[in-house]
Amino acid sequence: MDELAHARTELVQLQSTERMLVEQFLAVRIAIETQKSKINKLVEERCSLINRLPIELLTRILSFLLTSYNADLSPYTLPTLRKNLASVLRLWRDLILNTPTFWSEIGLIYNSDPKSLITQLKRSREHLLDVTIFSPSKGSLYALLDIITSSANRWRSLTLKTVEDSICSDIIRKFNGFKFPCLENVFINPCYCGYLQFLSPTHSPSLRHLDLGRLSASERFSMTTTTLTTLSLSIDCAYNN
Secondary structure: OHHHHHHHHHHHHHHHHHHHHHHHHHHHHHHHHHHHHHHHHHHHHHHHHHHOOOHHHHHHHHHHHHOOOOHHHHHHHHHHHHHHHHOOOHHHHHHHHOOHHHHOEEEEOOOOOHHHHHHHHHHOOOOOEEEEEEOOOOOOHHHHHHHHHOOHHHEEEEEEEOOOHHHHHHHHHHHOOOOOOOOOEEEEEOEOOEEOHHHOOOOOOOOOEEEEEEEEOOOOEEOOOOOOOEEEEEEEHHHOO
16 A cells, blocks of 8 residues: 555656646747747837838938949849849838839840840830940840830930940941930940941930940041030051051
């Protein structure tokens, strides 16, 4: 009987310990959930500080971030940077998607996608455009040129860089058939141009600044303009026959 009583007493102690451990376990679970809620609240409060910024100020901050990259690489880096910023917060995404200025820099490069260009032009709405053509591929060039010249009336600047002479001639020939009423700044380097009809006062009445970079001394070049305030070019005599 003494042994049975002892066993029963030990069982009671074990059951008491079990209840205590269960209570501790439940207390820890509650503490964990409480701490999670606290963390989530702190995160929400921190995000809400950003969300409480005036839209105008937030727009300027995002605009600064989008223009703080190396300008020479912008046609390549801008889409990725814009996508990364849009993934930070839903507010940022909505702001970027619905602010035309964030879509006003049009880049035409070797791997440009026609659908992406069309989407970007739609999102830029009626905002003036800064167009960069950088080492384009001839395969899809004409389709891409058709897309961007559909908004020629909104071009504010044009940069044409590192383009083969035959491709450059094709691009200039294409542009000569359009008018660019808002075009103010043009940079073409190297320049294998011929006749730049699209930069004449009739086609580009607002043109103020023209930079033709390196121009071969043997290159045939002609244009007529009465609106320029700045003209920059260098003659490369090494190509002179």
